[in-house]
Amino acid sequence: MNILIFLIAFAIFIYLLTLALRLKTWVRSMRHDIYNIRDELSTFKRSNEKANAKILTAASNIAAESVNASCINSLGFEFPVFMGGPSIDTHHARNLLFLLQERKPQAILELGSGSSTIIIARALQLMGASPNRHISVDHEERFLNNTKELARLNSVDELIQFEYCPLQPEDGFPHPWYSRIPALAGSLKFDFVLIDGPPAYEDGLGRTREPALTVLRPYLADNAVIILDDANRVGEQNVVKAWQEKYPEFSLYHATEGKGVAIFTLGA
Ligand SMILES: C[S@@+](CC[C@H](N)C(=O)[O-])C[C@H]1O[C@@H](n2cnc3c(N)ncnc32)[C@H](O)[C@@H]1O
Known part of the structure; x- marks a missing residue:
């Protein structure tokens, strides 16, 4: 009887140990995934910032172009100069x-x-x-x-x-x-x-x-x-x-x- 209880307890112990090990692996892989997501997010943020800066530069260039064009038009051309x-x-x-x-x-x-x-x-x-x-x-x-x-x-x-x-x-x-x-x-x-x-x-x-x-x-x-x-x-x-x-x-x-x-x- 004692041996039976011991075997059952031992089996439960092994089962819990396996569960704990699996949990540990799972937590480790979750942590790895979270780090990856964090890296990807910061790469995305950086490239997004670069893209935003490029869009801003392009937009301010376009704005400057049109101001320049209207100033240059005040030269009073009689025929369009492109x-x-x-x-x-x-x-x-x-x-x-x-x-x-x-x-x-x-x-x-x-x-x-x-x-x-x-x-x-x-x-x-x-x-x-x-x-x-x-x-x-x-x-x-x-x-x-x-x-x-x-x-x-x-x-x-x-x-x-x-x-x-x-x-x-x-x-x-x-x-x-x-x-x-x-x-x-x-x-x-x-x-x-x-x-x-x-x-x-x-x-x-x-x-x-x-x-x-x-x-x-x-x-x-x-x-x-x-x-x-x-x-x-x-x-x-x-x-x-x-x-x-x-x-x-x-x-x-x-x-x-x-x-x-x-x-x-x-x-x-
Ligand atoms: C860059 S363009 C010169 C432009 C000029 N300084 C101006 O402000 O209009 C250089 C040469 O390309 C040639 N060119 C001019 N208009 C062109 C056109 N629409 N397509 C291809 N070549 C052109 C001409 O021979 C010209 O000397």
Whole structure:
């Protein structure tokens, strides 16, 4: 009888022990799951915060774009001048207007004609500070003619010298660049250069604009400002790095809003 009681008690003990062990394993795995959920929640929270920050930046960029656009419209265009897309964006236009007001340049060179050409000419006209020369270059006759027409419709065509400069191989660089630039410059010293061409958005063409500073260096005034559009792209960032190494005499300001502009200044 005693043995029977002992066996029953022993069986109950084993059963309870197994139950306790199972409970322990279960509690451990629950704890593990809770830690995992907590980690996932904090990862989610972090990525949510990042996404929110991105949305906020995008929203404030859009708001700034529309304020910029309405300010730029006060230049009083007689025919619409579009910004964004292949043209400079409104952040760039705002930077341009600021620089033009500050510097009132006398010799302007634009590589890549378009909306920027009209904005520059019109702004300086309104300021009563039209330059001695404003050369607007394009490697595509069709786009040069479009810009000429846009300039005529906005009554600034006579303030601009339009030049067709097809691309040609450029010594020391892998991609073709504008022909005729040294001949066009002649004895001019440019104090304002806008580099928005050749197009550099296609794969493998990221450094297409790199020859600009090498070719133009002898034709720059002591106080020249060089503006490179699309400076947030990887290709242009590589160009900026290469120019900084090769031409340490320039100071650099990178305005990151929108497509980004890199502004190189001499004598600052
Ligand atoms: C970035 S765009 C120059 C834009 C110009 N600075 C402006 O603000 O409108 C560079 C070159 O792309 C070409 N281009 C202009 N409009 C274009 C379009 N809608 N599609 C493709 N290429 C264009 C022209 O040859 C131009 O010189």
